[in-house]
Amino acid sequence: MxxxxxxxxxxxxxxxxxxxxxxxxxxxxxxxxxxxxxxxxxxxxxxxxxxxxxxxxxxxxxxxxxxxxxxxxxxxxxxxKLAPAQGTAERYRLQEWLNYISAEIHKTFSPLFNPLISDDAKKVFRDRVTGKFSYLDGKLGGQDYLMGQQFTVADGYLFTMLKWADRVGLDLSGMKNLMGFKDRVGARPAxxxxxxxxx
Missing domain, CATH: 3.40.30.10 (Glutaredoxin)
Structure with a gap:
């Protein structure tokens, strides 16, 4: 491959x-x-x-x-075990997370990388993506990863989006669950x- x-x-x-x-x-x-x-x-x-x-x-x-x-x-x-078995309820939950990250977070970042978009417009997208991260911070309470205690491919995708948050200077430091998640994933050897x- x-x-x-x-x-x-x-x-x-x-x-x-x-x-x-x-x-x-x-x-x-x-x-x-x-x-x-x-x-x-x-x-x-x-x-x-x-x-x-x-x-x-x-x-x-x-x-x-x-x-x-x-x-x-x-x-x-x-x-x-990077994804639950196909056809299981857990696999659909993984797909839900992948779609949420793709549609709600990934695409909301696009305007933040566009130099032609005004700062006022970028503020709208910064606030929107911060709200999405806040939701994830709440969901990560009491668990290591999006699916619980097992790392999956959705976690690698969310980690990538958190790296983007760093690049655009988004302050997520108050989201303790999310920051703990970022540290855990970032420490993985792979x-x-x-x-x-x-x-």
Whole structure:
């Protein structure tokens, strides 16, 4: 498998999942601004969506969209328990978390990275995403991870979003459950390995 990634992008989530899974993989760095690989190859010829992450399977198929990729990785390494078994109530709960992070948090960050959006408009999005994090802070009370005591691929995705919060200077320090979660996930050897590999 090949993971097409960009340092600091949401591709960190499947990168963490791959490190946690122990599955053999290759990393291919993408310059998203230029839409080029280090070889000079046009990334659009690989993924016409022009986005990371993208996971190239050994079969030649390309899978895109982070929440789908991380579930595929988890299923390929079922013994690691990175996702509950398909068809169980717990699996649907995992999908609920992945969708919440994707739709409510990930997409709310997009305007904060756009230099053309006014500071007044950015304040609206900062307040909105802070509210979403506050909800998660409450849900993490009394448990180590989103699904309880077991780390799953949803935790790697949430950790990635918390790294983005740092990048845009969002102060979440008052959210003790969330900060404890960030520290726990950040201390995991696989997460450290992914962060180190991305520089």
């Amino acid at each position: 090949k993971l097409y990634y960009t340092p600091g992008a949401c591709s960190l989530s499947p990168h963490i999942a791959l490190k946690e899974s122990g599955l053999p993989h290759e990393l291919v760095k993408v310059d998203l601004k230029a839409k080029k690989l280090a070889t000079g190859e046009d990334f659009n010829t690989i993924n016409p969506k022009s986005q990371v992450p993208a996971l190239a399977l050994d079969s030649g198929e390309l899978i895109t969209e982070g929440p789908v990729i991380v579930q595929m990785i988890a299923d390929k390494a079922a013994d690691k 997460v450290q390995a992914a962060l180190q590999a991305e520089g």
